[in-house]
Amino acid sequence: MIVLGIDTSCDDTSVGITDDFVVLANIISSQEELHAPWGGVVPNLAKRAHQKNFEVVYQQALATAKIKEEKIEVVAVTQGHGLAVALEVGIEKAKQLAKKLRLPLVAVHHSEGHFVANYARDLNNKSIQRDKDLNIDSTIFPALAVLIAGGQTQLIKVNRVGGYEIIGQTVDDAIGEAFDKSARVLGLGYPGGAALARAAIKGNDKAYSLPRPMSQIDNLDVSYAGLKTAFIRQVREVLGPESDSVTKSVESLAGHLTKKQITDLAAAFQAAAIDTLIIKIEKAIQKYGFKQIFFGGGVAVNQLLQSKMSEVTKKYQLETFFPTPDLCRDNAAMIAIAGSLRAKKGLVVSNFDQLDRQPQFSLSEYQ
Amino acid sequence: MAYNIPVLKKQSELFLSRSAQETIKFGQALALRFREDYGRRPVIFRLLGELGVGKTQLVKGLAAGLNIKDLITSPSYTLVNEYYFDLADLNDYQQLKDKKFISFIHIDAWRLTKPDTFKQIGWGKYLSQLAVIALEWPPQNLSLLPGKLDQAKIISIKLNYQNQTETREIFIETN
Numbered sequence: 001m002i003v004l005g006i007d008t009s010c011d012d013t014s015v016g017i018t019d020d021f022v023v024l025a026n027i028i029s030s031q032e033e034l035h036a037p038w039g040g041v042v043p044n045l046a047k048r049a050h051q052k053n054f055e056v057v058y059q060q061a062l063a064t065a066k067i068k069e070e071k072i073e074v075v076a077v078t079q080g081h082g083l084a085v086a087l088e089v090g091i092e093k094a095k096q097l098a099k100k101l102r103l104p105l106v107a108v109h110h111s112e113g114h115f116v117a118n119y120a121r122d123l124n125n126k127s128i129q130r131d132k133d134l135n136i137d138s139t140i141f142p143a144l145a146v147l148i149a150g151g152q153t154q155l156i157k158v159n160r161v162g163g164y165e166i167i168g169q170t171v172d173d174a175i176g177e178a179f180d181k182s183a184r185v186l187g188l189g190y191p192g193g194a195a196l197a198r199a200a201i202k203g204n205d206k207a208y209s210l211p212r213p214m215s216q217i218d219n220l221d222v223s224y225a226g227l228k229t230a231f232i233r234q235v236r237e238v239l240g241p242e243s244d245s246v247t248k249s250v251e252s253l254a255g256h257l258t259k260k261q262i263t264d265l266a267a268a269f270q271a272a273a274i275d276t277l278i279i280k281i282e283k284a285i286q287k288y289g290f291k292q293i294f295f296g297g298g299v300a301v302n303q304l305l306q307s308k309m310s311e312v313t314k315k316y317q318l319e320t321f322f323p324t325p326d327l328c329r330d331n332a333a334m335i336a337i338a339g340s341l342r343a344k345k346g347l348v349v350s351n352f353d354q355l356d357r358q359p360q361f362s363l364s365e366y367q
Numbered sequence: 368m369a370y371n372i373p374v375l376k377k378q379s380e381l382f383l384s385r386s387a388q389e390t391i392k393f394g395q396a397l398a399l400r401f402r403e404d405y406g407r408r409p410v411i412f413r414l415l416g417e418l419g420v421g422k423t424q425l426v427k428g429l430a431a432g433l434n435i436k437d438l439i440t441s442p443s444y445t446l447v448n449e450y451y452f453d454l455a456d457l458n459d460y461q462q463l464k465d466k467k468f469i470s471f472i473h474i475d476a477w478r479l480t481k482p483d484t485f486k487q488i489g490w491g492k493y494l495s496q497l498a499v500i501a502l503e504w505p506p507q508n509l510s511l512l513p514g515k516l517d518q519a520k521i522i523s524i525k526l527n528y529q530n531q532t533e534t535r536e537i538f539i540e541t542n
Contacts, residue, residue, distance in 0.1 A: 010444070083445055085487045151444030172423055173441045181418055181443075225441065226387075229419040250417045359445055 003074045005336025008090030009082030013053040015061040016333030021121045024065035026333035029053045050089040076339020079107040080361025087357035095352050104348040106339040109366040114296025115145045117327040117334035144290040149297030150176035164363045168220025176299045178224035182269050187254025196266045203267030210272040215279045293320045298329045382537045390421045394428020402457045408518040409494045413505040416526030426501045442475040470498035477504040486513045
């Protein structure tokens with residue numbers, strides 16, 4: 001089944017085309033360049049850019065997939081969660097295309113997209129998983145999905161494809177947000193998370209000691225705001241009397257740090273952020289006996305996370321799956337894959353006019 | 368409910384919070400102080416203060432004071448999070464018999480650098496709905512934004528770090 005997927009949930013405009021699980025095209029027009037001078041995603045730019053980019057990205061997806069638009073059988077679009085003003089652009093485009101091509105329209109939850117991205121296959125119909133052949137029939141349910149990005153941090157018990165239960169989440173900031181904000185404190189720019197991880201490679205994570213918030217609490221929730229605050233306090237401590245918190249703003253601190261202090265602080269932060277998550281993943285394994293863990297979201301590409309997870313994988317004798325980077329981050333091929341699974345179950349939108357963006361789309365309301 | 372409601376004596380007040388928990392409790396009490404205004408005019412809590420100082424913690428408190436049970440998480444990525452509360456839950460002041468739902472809007476305006484972006488996230492709509500708005504990283508001058516402010520209750524809350532401690536100074540000013 002040839003499915004066109006559209007995702008405009010935040011700062012990337014993406015169009016993907018899949019044939020069942022085979023990714024024919026996955027075009028992501030990153031707006032990072034556009035946003036860089038503002039130190040963040042500037043939303044009205046995002047909306048205008050989505051409108052401007054969409055046609056280009058769509059044509060590029062058709063060309064990459066080497067298909068004519070008449071071959072598309074289903075249109076799938078992210079309904080939520082995401083940035084309201086950005087989501088509505090994708091939904092509008094999806095409705096227009098579905099009407100024009102007289103096709104069924106499927107509304108997808110962004111989180112389901114991240115989970116099913118793990119099942120993607122390349123043009124040779126080979127699983128994207130390194131050294132493994134993953135497909136839905138070989139999935140051992142319930143499975144654990146760990147979705148970690150700029151806007152989300154969730155541990156999800158996947159009872160089946162389409163049946164999700166959030167068993168742990170952040171009580172304040174998302175993990176990617178904590179990376180980005182800590183990078184801001186270290187003067188590492190935007191997007192800061194990746195830059196912080198790069199800086200951390202050269203640093204000594206033992207140079208400073210940061211807490212693992214909520215690790216003593218027996219639930220599966222995490223708090224990254226707590227870590228962020230502890231990190232800022234640590235940076236001030238490093239600067240000692242140089243840092244007078246009343247007169248010096250948080251964002252001016254980085255200018256007083258040495259290169260070694262920056263890399264050590266980055267390493268200490270990253271170790272704490274990843275540990276905090278690993279502690280809860282282990283608790284989830286112990287509680288539910290998961291045999292398979294699926295990752296998704298931009299933070300899932302983090303190298304420290306992946307190497308720590310290989311230890312967890314050995315310790316509990318389970319399997320861990322990571323999508324390739326372009327399928328980890330926000331992308332539309334994952335939406336197309338979710339769309340094909342839903343279309344096959346007949347879960348299509350019956351009235352296009354009633355389909356509206358859901359910025360805070362709850363997973364439990366999504367069946 | 369035996370909250371220690373801060374008494375408004377003058378235009379500007381100073382409080383001290385020694386922990387995130389205290390900041391939440393403080394927000395809870397503060398939300399109750401303006402219960403006569405809810406549903407009658409838009410109420411805007413402007414939250415000023417640096418990264419990590421506890422702005423979102425204070426918003427958690429405001430939401431608790433409004434009897435909102437949802438988990439309040441950071442709006443940094445989504446820009447706006449929408450919640451609802453029932454005015455009848457606080458009705459000892461307004462003596463409502465029926466449910467009356469009011470929007471509680473949590474905004475992180477760090478990335479909203481132009482008035483136009485406020486329009487797009489629905490700022491004018493929230494004001495006309497008489498919503499209660501918690502606004503982190505507010506622009507200097509709210510009156511430059513699209514939407515009617517003349518009836519609005521505006522409470523400015525400034526959180527400051529005290530040197531190298533958990534303690535925060537919280538300044539309150541109302542219009």
